[in-house]
Amino acid sequence: MRAPPPSSSSSSSEHQQQKILLGALDPAALQEGSPSSAVRSRLSTIYHNLHQIAKDNSISSDSGDSAVAFSSSSTASAQRTSTNDSTASTITPDKLHRLSQASTLSAGSTSSGPRPTSLSIATAGDHDAPTSILGQLTGAEGSVVDSPTVLKANDPFFSSPPPATRAPPSSLRAAVGARSLHQSAPSMTYDDFELQESWRAIARELKPIADVLRTDRLRTPLGSSKLPAECIAALRLSLSTAGTDAVVAAQTEILRVLANLCIDHEANRDTMHALSAATEVVFFVAQVVAQYSDAPGPLFSAKVLSLLRTSMGAVLNLQLEHIPTRKALLVAENLSTLTLVASHPKVYLPLASLAISPDALLTDGDLLERVKLGSTVSSWAWRVVQEVCEDEKEEKQQGLARPSSDDSQDDDDDAENLAKSLLSQHSFGDLLRPFLHYTPTSTAPTTSLANALGVDVDDVEELTETDVEILATVSELVEGCAMDEKAFRVAAVKAGAAGPLGPTFGGPRAANEAASHYRSPLDLMMTFVEEAPVPRLWKVSESTESASDVAVDDAELSAEAIKTFAKAKAALARAVVAIAGEDVNMTRLFGEIEGSAGGIDTEMGGWFIDRLKAWMRYDAKERDDLVSCGMLALGNLARTDAHCLALVHQHHLAPFLASLLSPSNDIKVSHGLVSLLKNLSIPPSNKTVIGSLGVIQAVTPFLAKEKDMVQPLQFGTVGLLKQLCAGVADNAIQVVSTSPSPSSSAGEAASGTTLTALLDLTKRVDDVPTRLEATRVVVNIVKALWSSVPGGGISADIAAARQAVVRRDAIQALAEMVRTSPKYPILVNEGIFALTLVGSERVGAELVAQSLLHEPARPSPDSDEDETMEGSGDPKAAAAAATRRRSTQDSAASTGSHPLPPPPAAVDMICSVLARRDARMPPQFAANACMLLLSLLQAIEGAAEASEDAEGRMAEDGQATDAVKQVAVRTQSALKRLQSHGPTEALDAAARALQAVNAVIGA
16 A cells, blocks of 8 residues: 655655755654655655756756656656666776776766776776876766676566576576565565655666766766765665665666766865765765675675775765765775775685685686675775874865974874774774785685686786785885884784674684685785785786786786786785884784684794794795894894893703805895894893804994994994993903904905994994994993903903903093083993093003093094085985984984084093083082092192103103093083082092192192
8 A cells, every 4th residue: 555645745745855955864853754755755755856957057867857757657767767877887906006087977988898997087988098096987878788787688677677687697596585676576565666766766866967978078066066965965865775786776876976076076086075074975985895794605796896986986076085074984994895895705806816716717607707896995995094094295285284394294204104903903804915915825716707707818917906905005004004003003012903893813603715824914925025926917918827828918917917016015024023023023923922712822932933933034035024024023023131041041042053154145134133132132141142153243334334334234243242341241252352253255345343333433424323332332342441350361351351451542542532422421431431541541541531631623534525425416426425324313413403512522522421410410420520520630640650660651641641641621610610519429529630630730
């Protein structure tokens, strides 16, 4: 029985219609009264508004009708026509570097035409005109036959299949649920029938509008009309109606209008943003995916995928170069929906041949069509995610940021971190799912998708382009999240990490069987880096394993694909290192806590350490990425004494690492080796073991001038030497007496000892952290040699080593560290302490006094040299000058915030310490400065008494005494102030030093 029509004169009806116009319809309200009547009443208002908009802009409907027709005689025809009008043609994704332009949804292009080579749209048959990223949703009769997404007569999308057609295949029937987007209702009341006609009328009215919007002629007037609001209202209303063919046709045209309104039109994007259009479309997508995710079959049907493709095209255009829309999408619900669609197994997975069984490949007649549709949906969804997660660059281009404001920079960083945080917390499984089928598994079928489907080279190249784009995007997102987000790093080591589709790794309910082969997401990432081969479909045909395999025929595309694959592996390798560097993961990955139920091995050094050890044993010439990644990741684990001791004494890593040291190594490998050895050298008991393996001699060539362009390697090398010499006299002796390895190349072998190479480095490099760390090696050498108690067989070696250290350039380096480190009080104190020890003997005291008084020339010769090199016109010289000035990040930070320039001489810094001018320096530092003066004065006094019988020595002693006297004179005033004002902790030392100074000056 037909339900009575709603009263159009009631105020409540007008109120509900107004809510639709505002896009604020509450679907729950449809439960009151007759749902069909309520929806039809509201659709009637929307239809008449759309019809008036079309009339005002001289846009004619394809049907020629001016109103909704309900006569039974026209039902079949109208239904058939409107369905075809809303058919979507194939959308071919353009290459990645061309994806920054606007996209068009049109009604004429087909997959049988040429591949798009530019960014504008071509109508059917106009192959000379440029085409756009997004294909066009066609309703033209001629394109229905050619389009791979055409609605065939054997598809259940039609309400009633035409006669003389065969029944739909069982594989398609099985893939559709009881309440399907592709099925009509089993029975239909008259109200329901009229409701379907209303949706068909909406589709007929919107189709010509969407077609007109392919050009810019009417975008401004249509964008400023009620059209955007009516489309949003209709889209929301469609979610309350069963997904019949009529509803889908209307939804398709609605999405086409939304997409085409925004092509190169900022004002329309602003209008859409005010209506929350992008969020509405994403919500619509979430409902579609949720409704059909449980349907059987490897992929969604072609109709679901077509609708998703149109939706993603709309979102892509809505947010393109529009910062407010991107920010609106930057919420958990939107991002999680986008990543879910992008990586959904029923939409598309890269290398689909590994995700679909051979039986499915042979029985589903439209599988290739669905694979291509899904590839477009996935690539567009990932592109939206990537653009939404971009940093402040787009915002600055839109003039919405203040580039000169620190606050603006902080806001941009916060936005970028928010995106990574949301992805890490809500889309973790989606980010990693695309990598599953690049890794070899025991259950992977051997039949290639290309052979099973009989596709041609063009199809393979089209899918390869999509796979390359997706891989580049996802690997970049994974690396960014691993670097910046703790949540991602922690989740990566947990077995059974869950995604929206259920457990992704481990367990019987894994969303994909391939995931059960991995202990954790980290295991998947490491397997991809180590074992994933370049897909054979990505290689040119001549290079495939089998002559029968179909592969890309474009050598340029093949080269780009292989390059992208290598970059993806490098990105995930860096992510592995970052995951190992998370404090929470350090003990987990070392295998010390939790049982196997938690996915963590209980024995010391679990699977992760074993895997890293295996990586380090690869030939560095073939897999330098694995060798360096293994070393850096182990270095991140070696951040506690217990771990370092276990790796050296239980895993016996030190001899193996020492054997790998060679100047001819790849820079990444050398840097990884040095970094790992530096961390392992921190525990005192490890220093002797590592030092005895010839490590000091082996790393000395890294300090040579030829390595100045690799400052991270040199910085790591001096850090390793500093650790080895801390409190270990044997290692200190090696540094001052050992020459570089004879196997070093002539250009890398430094003349003299390791100490000589260190001191040359301090004079040569401009990088402040490297120079200071090299000087701290000298400090540790002095401490180790002068703190050792002479005795036994080592005393002679220590005495000889001390004499080797007492040299002008070594002492001058210590004095320079004192002079140039007002920002780092601890370094000033270290230099004072080392000078005190060296100055406790006569020769050392003389050199210390002279170094304290030395005033370096200003400006530095290096800057003059750089200016000369830059002005010479020699490109090589200019490049060399730029390279020499390149500093580490720490250097830039330290010089950029330096409070005051260094004093003229180191003795002036001694006076500053004595006078307590810097509150950051504790009283003990002033007491140490007093001890330095006492050490110098006592050494000279003792030497003078011992040499009275040597007339030749008296003149030399007199010169030395003059230098010491100058130091005494210049520090006397500061000593008096210290003795008078304290602090208490330094009073005794100040009194003793002042007494000695007064005695020298009075003499």
